[in-house]
Amino acid sequence: MRFFDSHVHMVSRTTDDYQRMAAAGVTAIVEPSFWQGQPRTEVGTFKDYFNSLIGFERFRASQFGIAHYCTIGLNPKEANNEKLAEQVLELMPLYICKEGVVGIGEIGFDDQTAAEEKYLRAQAVLALEADLPIQIHTPHRDKKTGTIRTMDVLEDVGCDPSKVVIDHNNEETVKEVLDRGYWAAFTIYPHTKLGNQRMVEIMEEYGAEHIVVDSAADWGISDPLAVPKTAALMKERGLTIEQIEQVTYHNPLAAYGQSGQVSESDWEGSEGVDPAALFEGNTLLRGGMDVETAMSQYLIE
Amino acid sequence: MVDSLLKILKQSASPEAFDWLEETVNAQRDKFEQRPFYYAFSGVSRWFDKNALVEPAEQDLKTIDAEVPGFTIHNWDEFRLARVILLLVLGEQEKSVFLENLNALLNTADIREQVAIFSAFPLLPEPDELVPLAREGLRTNIVDIFDSIALDNPFPSAHFPEEAWNQLVLKALFMSRPLYRIYGIDLRANATLAEALSNYAHERWAAGRWVSPELWRSCANFISNPQIVADLERVASTDEPGRLEAVALIVAKDEEGILDHLRDRVKTFLDDVADGRLTWRTLGEQI
Structure with a gap:
């Protein structure tokens, strides 16, 4: 089986992670532009960050046989520094048409301020101009209100929900997001976001249609193997292979494939992994004991 | 050179992609416009096939080599050739426009774009201004970018000062690159x-x-x-x-x-x- 993790911040991860991801069957990833843990103070650091997403990080991933794509955007936290935000917005047109840029993201709300809404709108317009999908970050605080407000803004701008992935959903947001025609992504992230048991339960209720599972692994305590681990748990809990493949591979590919910048042929020939090998004592995994040990505890809470 | 390269690209590219490029070249030659040029340079990826290699006839390769000795498009993909053609149009602009925009493109270039930019160096004007850019480019650890400057490219042997040349050869060895593909390697030995x-x-x-x-x-x-x-x-x-x-x-x-x-x-x-x-x-x- 092969996995497409459509949200993972590899600039914050090590080569050990790349090795384990490749061994566990992750063949393609999307790295969204995000907040790097502390606020940037100059537009030049954004430029160099975007350069690393389309340059060195893509190269690093390729060394492990992983196809690397990215989304370009101004994250909501830094949208509140309006002087900087204006400069970043001027910079973005240089990047959004580039090879492997599969969307504008991750954008949305953090504190849900007026400035955040202003730059969410401006970037949604940019996505329309460049005919690109949008990757939405939904807020940690007051999530439900923020998610609904995000969709209202996007629809007001004229975005087509089928070209938007709303990320970091939970039990409280999923229904409306799906009802309004968006892709609903779920981030399996220990402690602060969603555990994968809850993910299985959500799928038992809503099925696999328009659902995407990702890791959002970053500089915090997070898990770059969250997608394969969740697939293993899903199999154990009786979801079908078709459903598992849909949410961990086909759906993210279909959503971001609308950019015209990602296709399966980019990683053709890469080996898949049997999810059964993840928990049935099978020793077929490439990468040896390290991955097997990592994968043997696939519950993320 | 633009016309010879367009003719070669036409043989492998889809008609839609080729027409788009030809129109872009004509429009930019008519009146150079920065923003559309940037979009076109990165937008090559929306029209051409990165997996398709250009298919120059033996005679085309000879013509090119006769015009600029050592320059070759052997084994290039369509992205690279299409972007080099656009860069030649940029090179036809006045010096300040050329250099300002070349720097802007290079400073925001992805891997394939950097490869194209460095591949175009032997065909571009103002080589003295390009030397520092090529030397900076060689500081990369990304093999494709390094190769685009160091291998099958006549620019370094023609324009690098000795110290830069020596670093190029040493780093090529360090990176296990094939030295026989460094153009002018015997000429510049010291x-x-x-x-x-x-x-x-x-x-x-x-x-x-x-x-x-x-x-x-x-x-x-x-x-x-x-x-x-x-x-x-x-x-x-x-x-x-x-x-x-x-x-x-x-x-x-x-x-x-x-x-x-x-x-x-x-x-x-x-x-x-x-x-x-x-x-x-x-x-x-x-x-």
Whole structure:
């Protein structure tokens, strides 16, 4: 089986992670532009960050046989520094048409301020101009209100929900997001976001249609193997292979494939992994004991 | 050159992609506009096929080489050729416009875009302004970018100062790149480089690591240096693949008899050198 993790911040991860991801069957990833843990103070650091997403990080991933794509955007936290935000917005047109840029993201709300809404709108317009999908970050605080407000803004701008992935959903947001025609992504992230048991339960209720599972692994305590681990748990809990493949591979590919910048042929020939090998004592995994040990505890809470 | 390259690209590209590029070239030549040019340069990825290699006829390659010796589009993909064509149009603009926009493109370029930009250097004006950009580019650890400057590119040998050239060769070795593909490698050999290469070989030997036989090529004209003669004696004393061939290539050029004591050791290969079956290229290709 092969996995497409459509949200993972590899600039914050090590080569050990790349090795384990490749061994566990992750063949393609999307790295969204995000907040790097502390606020940037100059537009030049954004430029160099975007350069690393389309340059060195893509190269690093390729060394492990992983196809690397990215989304370009101004994250909501830094949208509140309006002087900087204006400069970043001027910079973005240089990047959004580039090879492997599969969307504008991750954008949305953090504190849900007026400035955040202003730059969410401006970037949604940019996505329309460049005919690109949008990757939405939904807020940690007051999530439900923020998610609904995000969709209202996007629809007001004229975005087509089928070209938007709303990320970091939970039990409280999923229904409306799906009802309004968006892709609903779920981030399996220990402690602060969603555990994968809850993910299985959500799928038992809503099925696999328009659902995407990702890791959002970053500089915090997070898990770059969250997608394969969740697939293993899903199999154990009786979801079908078709459903598992849909949410961990086909759906993210279909959503971001609308950019015209990602296709399966980019990683053709890469080996898949049997999810059964993840928990049935099978020793077929490439990468040896390290991955097997990592994968043997696939519950993320 | 724009027309010859367009003609070659036409043979492999889809008609829609080619028409788009031709229209863009015409429009930008008519009146250069920055934002549309940036979109076009990155937007090449929306029209062309990155997996499709351009298919120049033998005659096309000869024509190009005659126009700019050493410049080749052999094994290029469509992205690279389409972007080089656009860069040639940029090169037709006045100096300040050309340099300002070239820098802006390079500063925001992805890997394939950087490869295209450096590949275009031998065709672009203001080479003195481009040298620092190429030297900066060589500081990369991304192999494709390094190769686009160092290999099959006549720009460095034509324009690099000696210190930059020497770093290029040393780093190519360090990155295990094929030295026979460095254009002008014999022409730019110098005593300082030969000594640095010898020192590098000593360092590798001390660490018990493999030393590429290609390393000795740039030492061939500096056998008046006793350290290099001693190195070649050491190289000739082992049977590792390629080593005796390398020594033979140097002995064959030695008119002063400095290496006569090694002739017997490499005798069989000297015949191959004499009849052209063994060259630095054939040696490089087999490593």
